[in-house]
Amino acid sequence: MSIQALDHRVLQQAADWYARLAGHPGDLALRMALEQWLVTDEAHRQAWAFVERVSERFAPLQPEADSASNVLKQIRHGDQSRRAMLRGVLTVSGVGVLGWLGWQGGLRQSWLASQANLHTAIGQVEERLLSDGTRLWLNSGSAVDVRFDARHRALYLYRGEVLIVTAADARPLQVHTRQGSLQPLGTRFSVLQDDGRTQLSVFAGEVLARCAESGLQQRVIAGRAVSFDSQRFTDQHEAAAMRESWREGVLLARDTDLRSLVAELARYRPGYMGVAPEVADLRIMGSYPLHDTDQALEMLAHTLPVRIERRLPWWVSVEPVD
Known part of the structure; x- marks a missing residue:
């Protein structure tokens, strides 16, 4: 499932669970609460799987992340009902034969990209x-x-x-x-x-x-x-x-919606950058630096009714001002 299809609020909840587990890896009550959260909704499992995929890119730099990313693996090795629940990440959520073929196509594309000469x-x-x-x-x-x-x-x-x-x-x-x-x-x-x-x-x-x-x-x-x-x-x-200004190191926004600008900025930093639906349609104009996305985010926070929320070092979201 693409990131566009995942609910922003649920993604934020999944990132929050990940941050809490990374900070308290031995908290059994917290692990059980996460398991219950995963059981209650397919969207929760999809969001958690997405957060895990993003976190894996940073595992070599953040050893403490192992505790959080291993939670789902440990749950998978629980009783039969737990295993059935987690198989929903692949089956109930629609990743059947078509999903497998799509994954295979994506894998081939990734391999081709790795072999490209530029x-x-x-x-x-x-x-x-x-x-x-x-x-x-x-x-x-x-x-x-x-x-x-x-x-x-x-x-x-x-x-x-x-x-x-x-x-x-x-x-x-x-x-x-x-x-x-x-x-x-x-x-x-x-x-x-x-x-x-x-x-x-x-x-x-x-x-x-x-x-x-x-x-x-x-x-x-x-x-x-x-x-x-x-x-x-x-x-x-x-x-x-x-679509042209990036070669000069800037993004030129001309009556651009915030959703589109954030999606562009996200290309220039590792991890996840999202925007809450409540502010995604705000219109903006201006020039934003690509090689300092933190500065670009602060510029947005100074010109729009938004705040920048960092749940994890690699998880940033543009949220409405409370």
């Missing part, structure tokens, strides 16, 4: 000049394969986002994502691979986009953007400035 780490933005003169910027946490030969030029975006300024060349250039392909026509554009969709934003020239499975095509001109999966396109809309 990478950036979380928080890193990098510029590359390709052999044909094309300029390529990789956003935070991105992976791209560059494959040029005597007749073709191809870029494979496996993860993250790229901004491309094409160079004149007799060989056609194509950008491939999991959802389709893009053929630029003398242009400057960005491509974002995100949550099962490809987002194309064109800033100069035009790009021909094609869905991988349906074969549907759309031509996108400068100043416009479109999102698509392997079957269909969304309606075209104005290209957002932040």
Whole structure:
């Protein structure tokens, strides 16, 4: 299940449980209370599983996290009813055959990303000049394969986002994502691979986009953007400035909703960054630094009726002012 499908309030509760257990690993009453919380609702189990997945990335740096992350494993080795309850994380919550196939697809994509010849780490933005003169910027946490030969030029975006300024060349250039392909026509554009969709934003020239499975095509001109999966396109809309401004180390918000800005900032720091639904639709304008997300969050807290809540070092949420 994607993070977008999880309830913000329940995620916050799961993070709170994790923080309490990390602070009191030997508290049997607390462990039993967590078990009861997990039993009562499938959403609780999904949220806890998500918090565990995030925490695993920080386990080498935070040994005390082992106590909390092992709770679910210990519960799994309890009596039959407990094991049945926890199997709901995989079965009752819908991760059956289709979920397994989706996981397998994600695993393959992760493997391809690890084999790509261009990478950036979380928080890193990098510029590359390709052999044909094309300029390529990789956003935070991105992976791209560059494959040029005597007749073709191809870029494979496996993860993250790229901004491309094409160079004149007799060989056609194509950008491939999991959802389709893009053929630029003398242009400057960005491509974002995100949550099962490809987002194309064109800033100069035009790009021909094609869905991988349906074969549907759309031509996108400068100043416009479109999102698509392997079957269909969304309606075209104005290209957002932040889809290009990141190469300069800033996010430009122009009447942007807080939900979108926080989602962008989250790309530049490890862990989880969320926003409460009560304030997610607040509109903002301004320029926010990407390489100091804590400063960006404090700027939000000074200009909007929000507060920054840190339940764990790697778990940050933008909440309404009490």
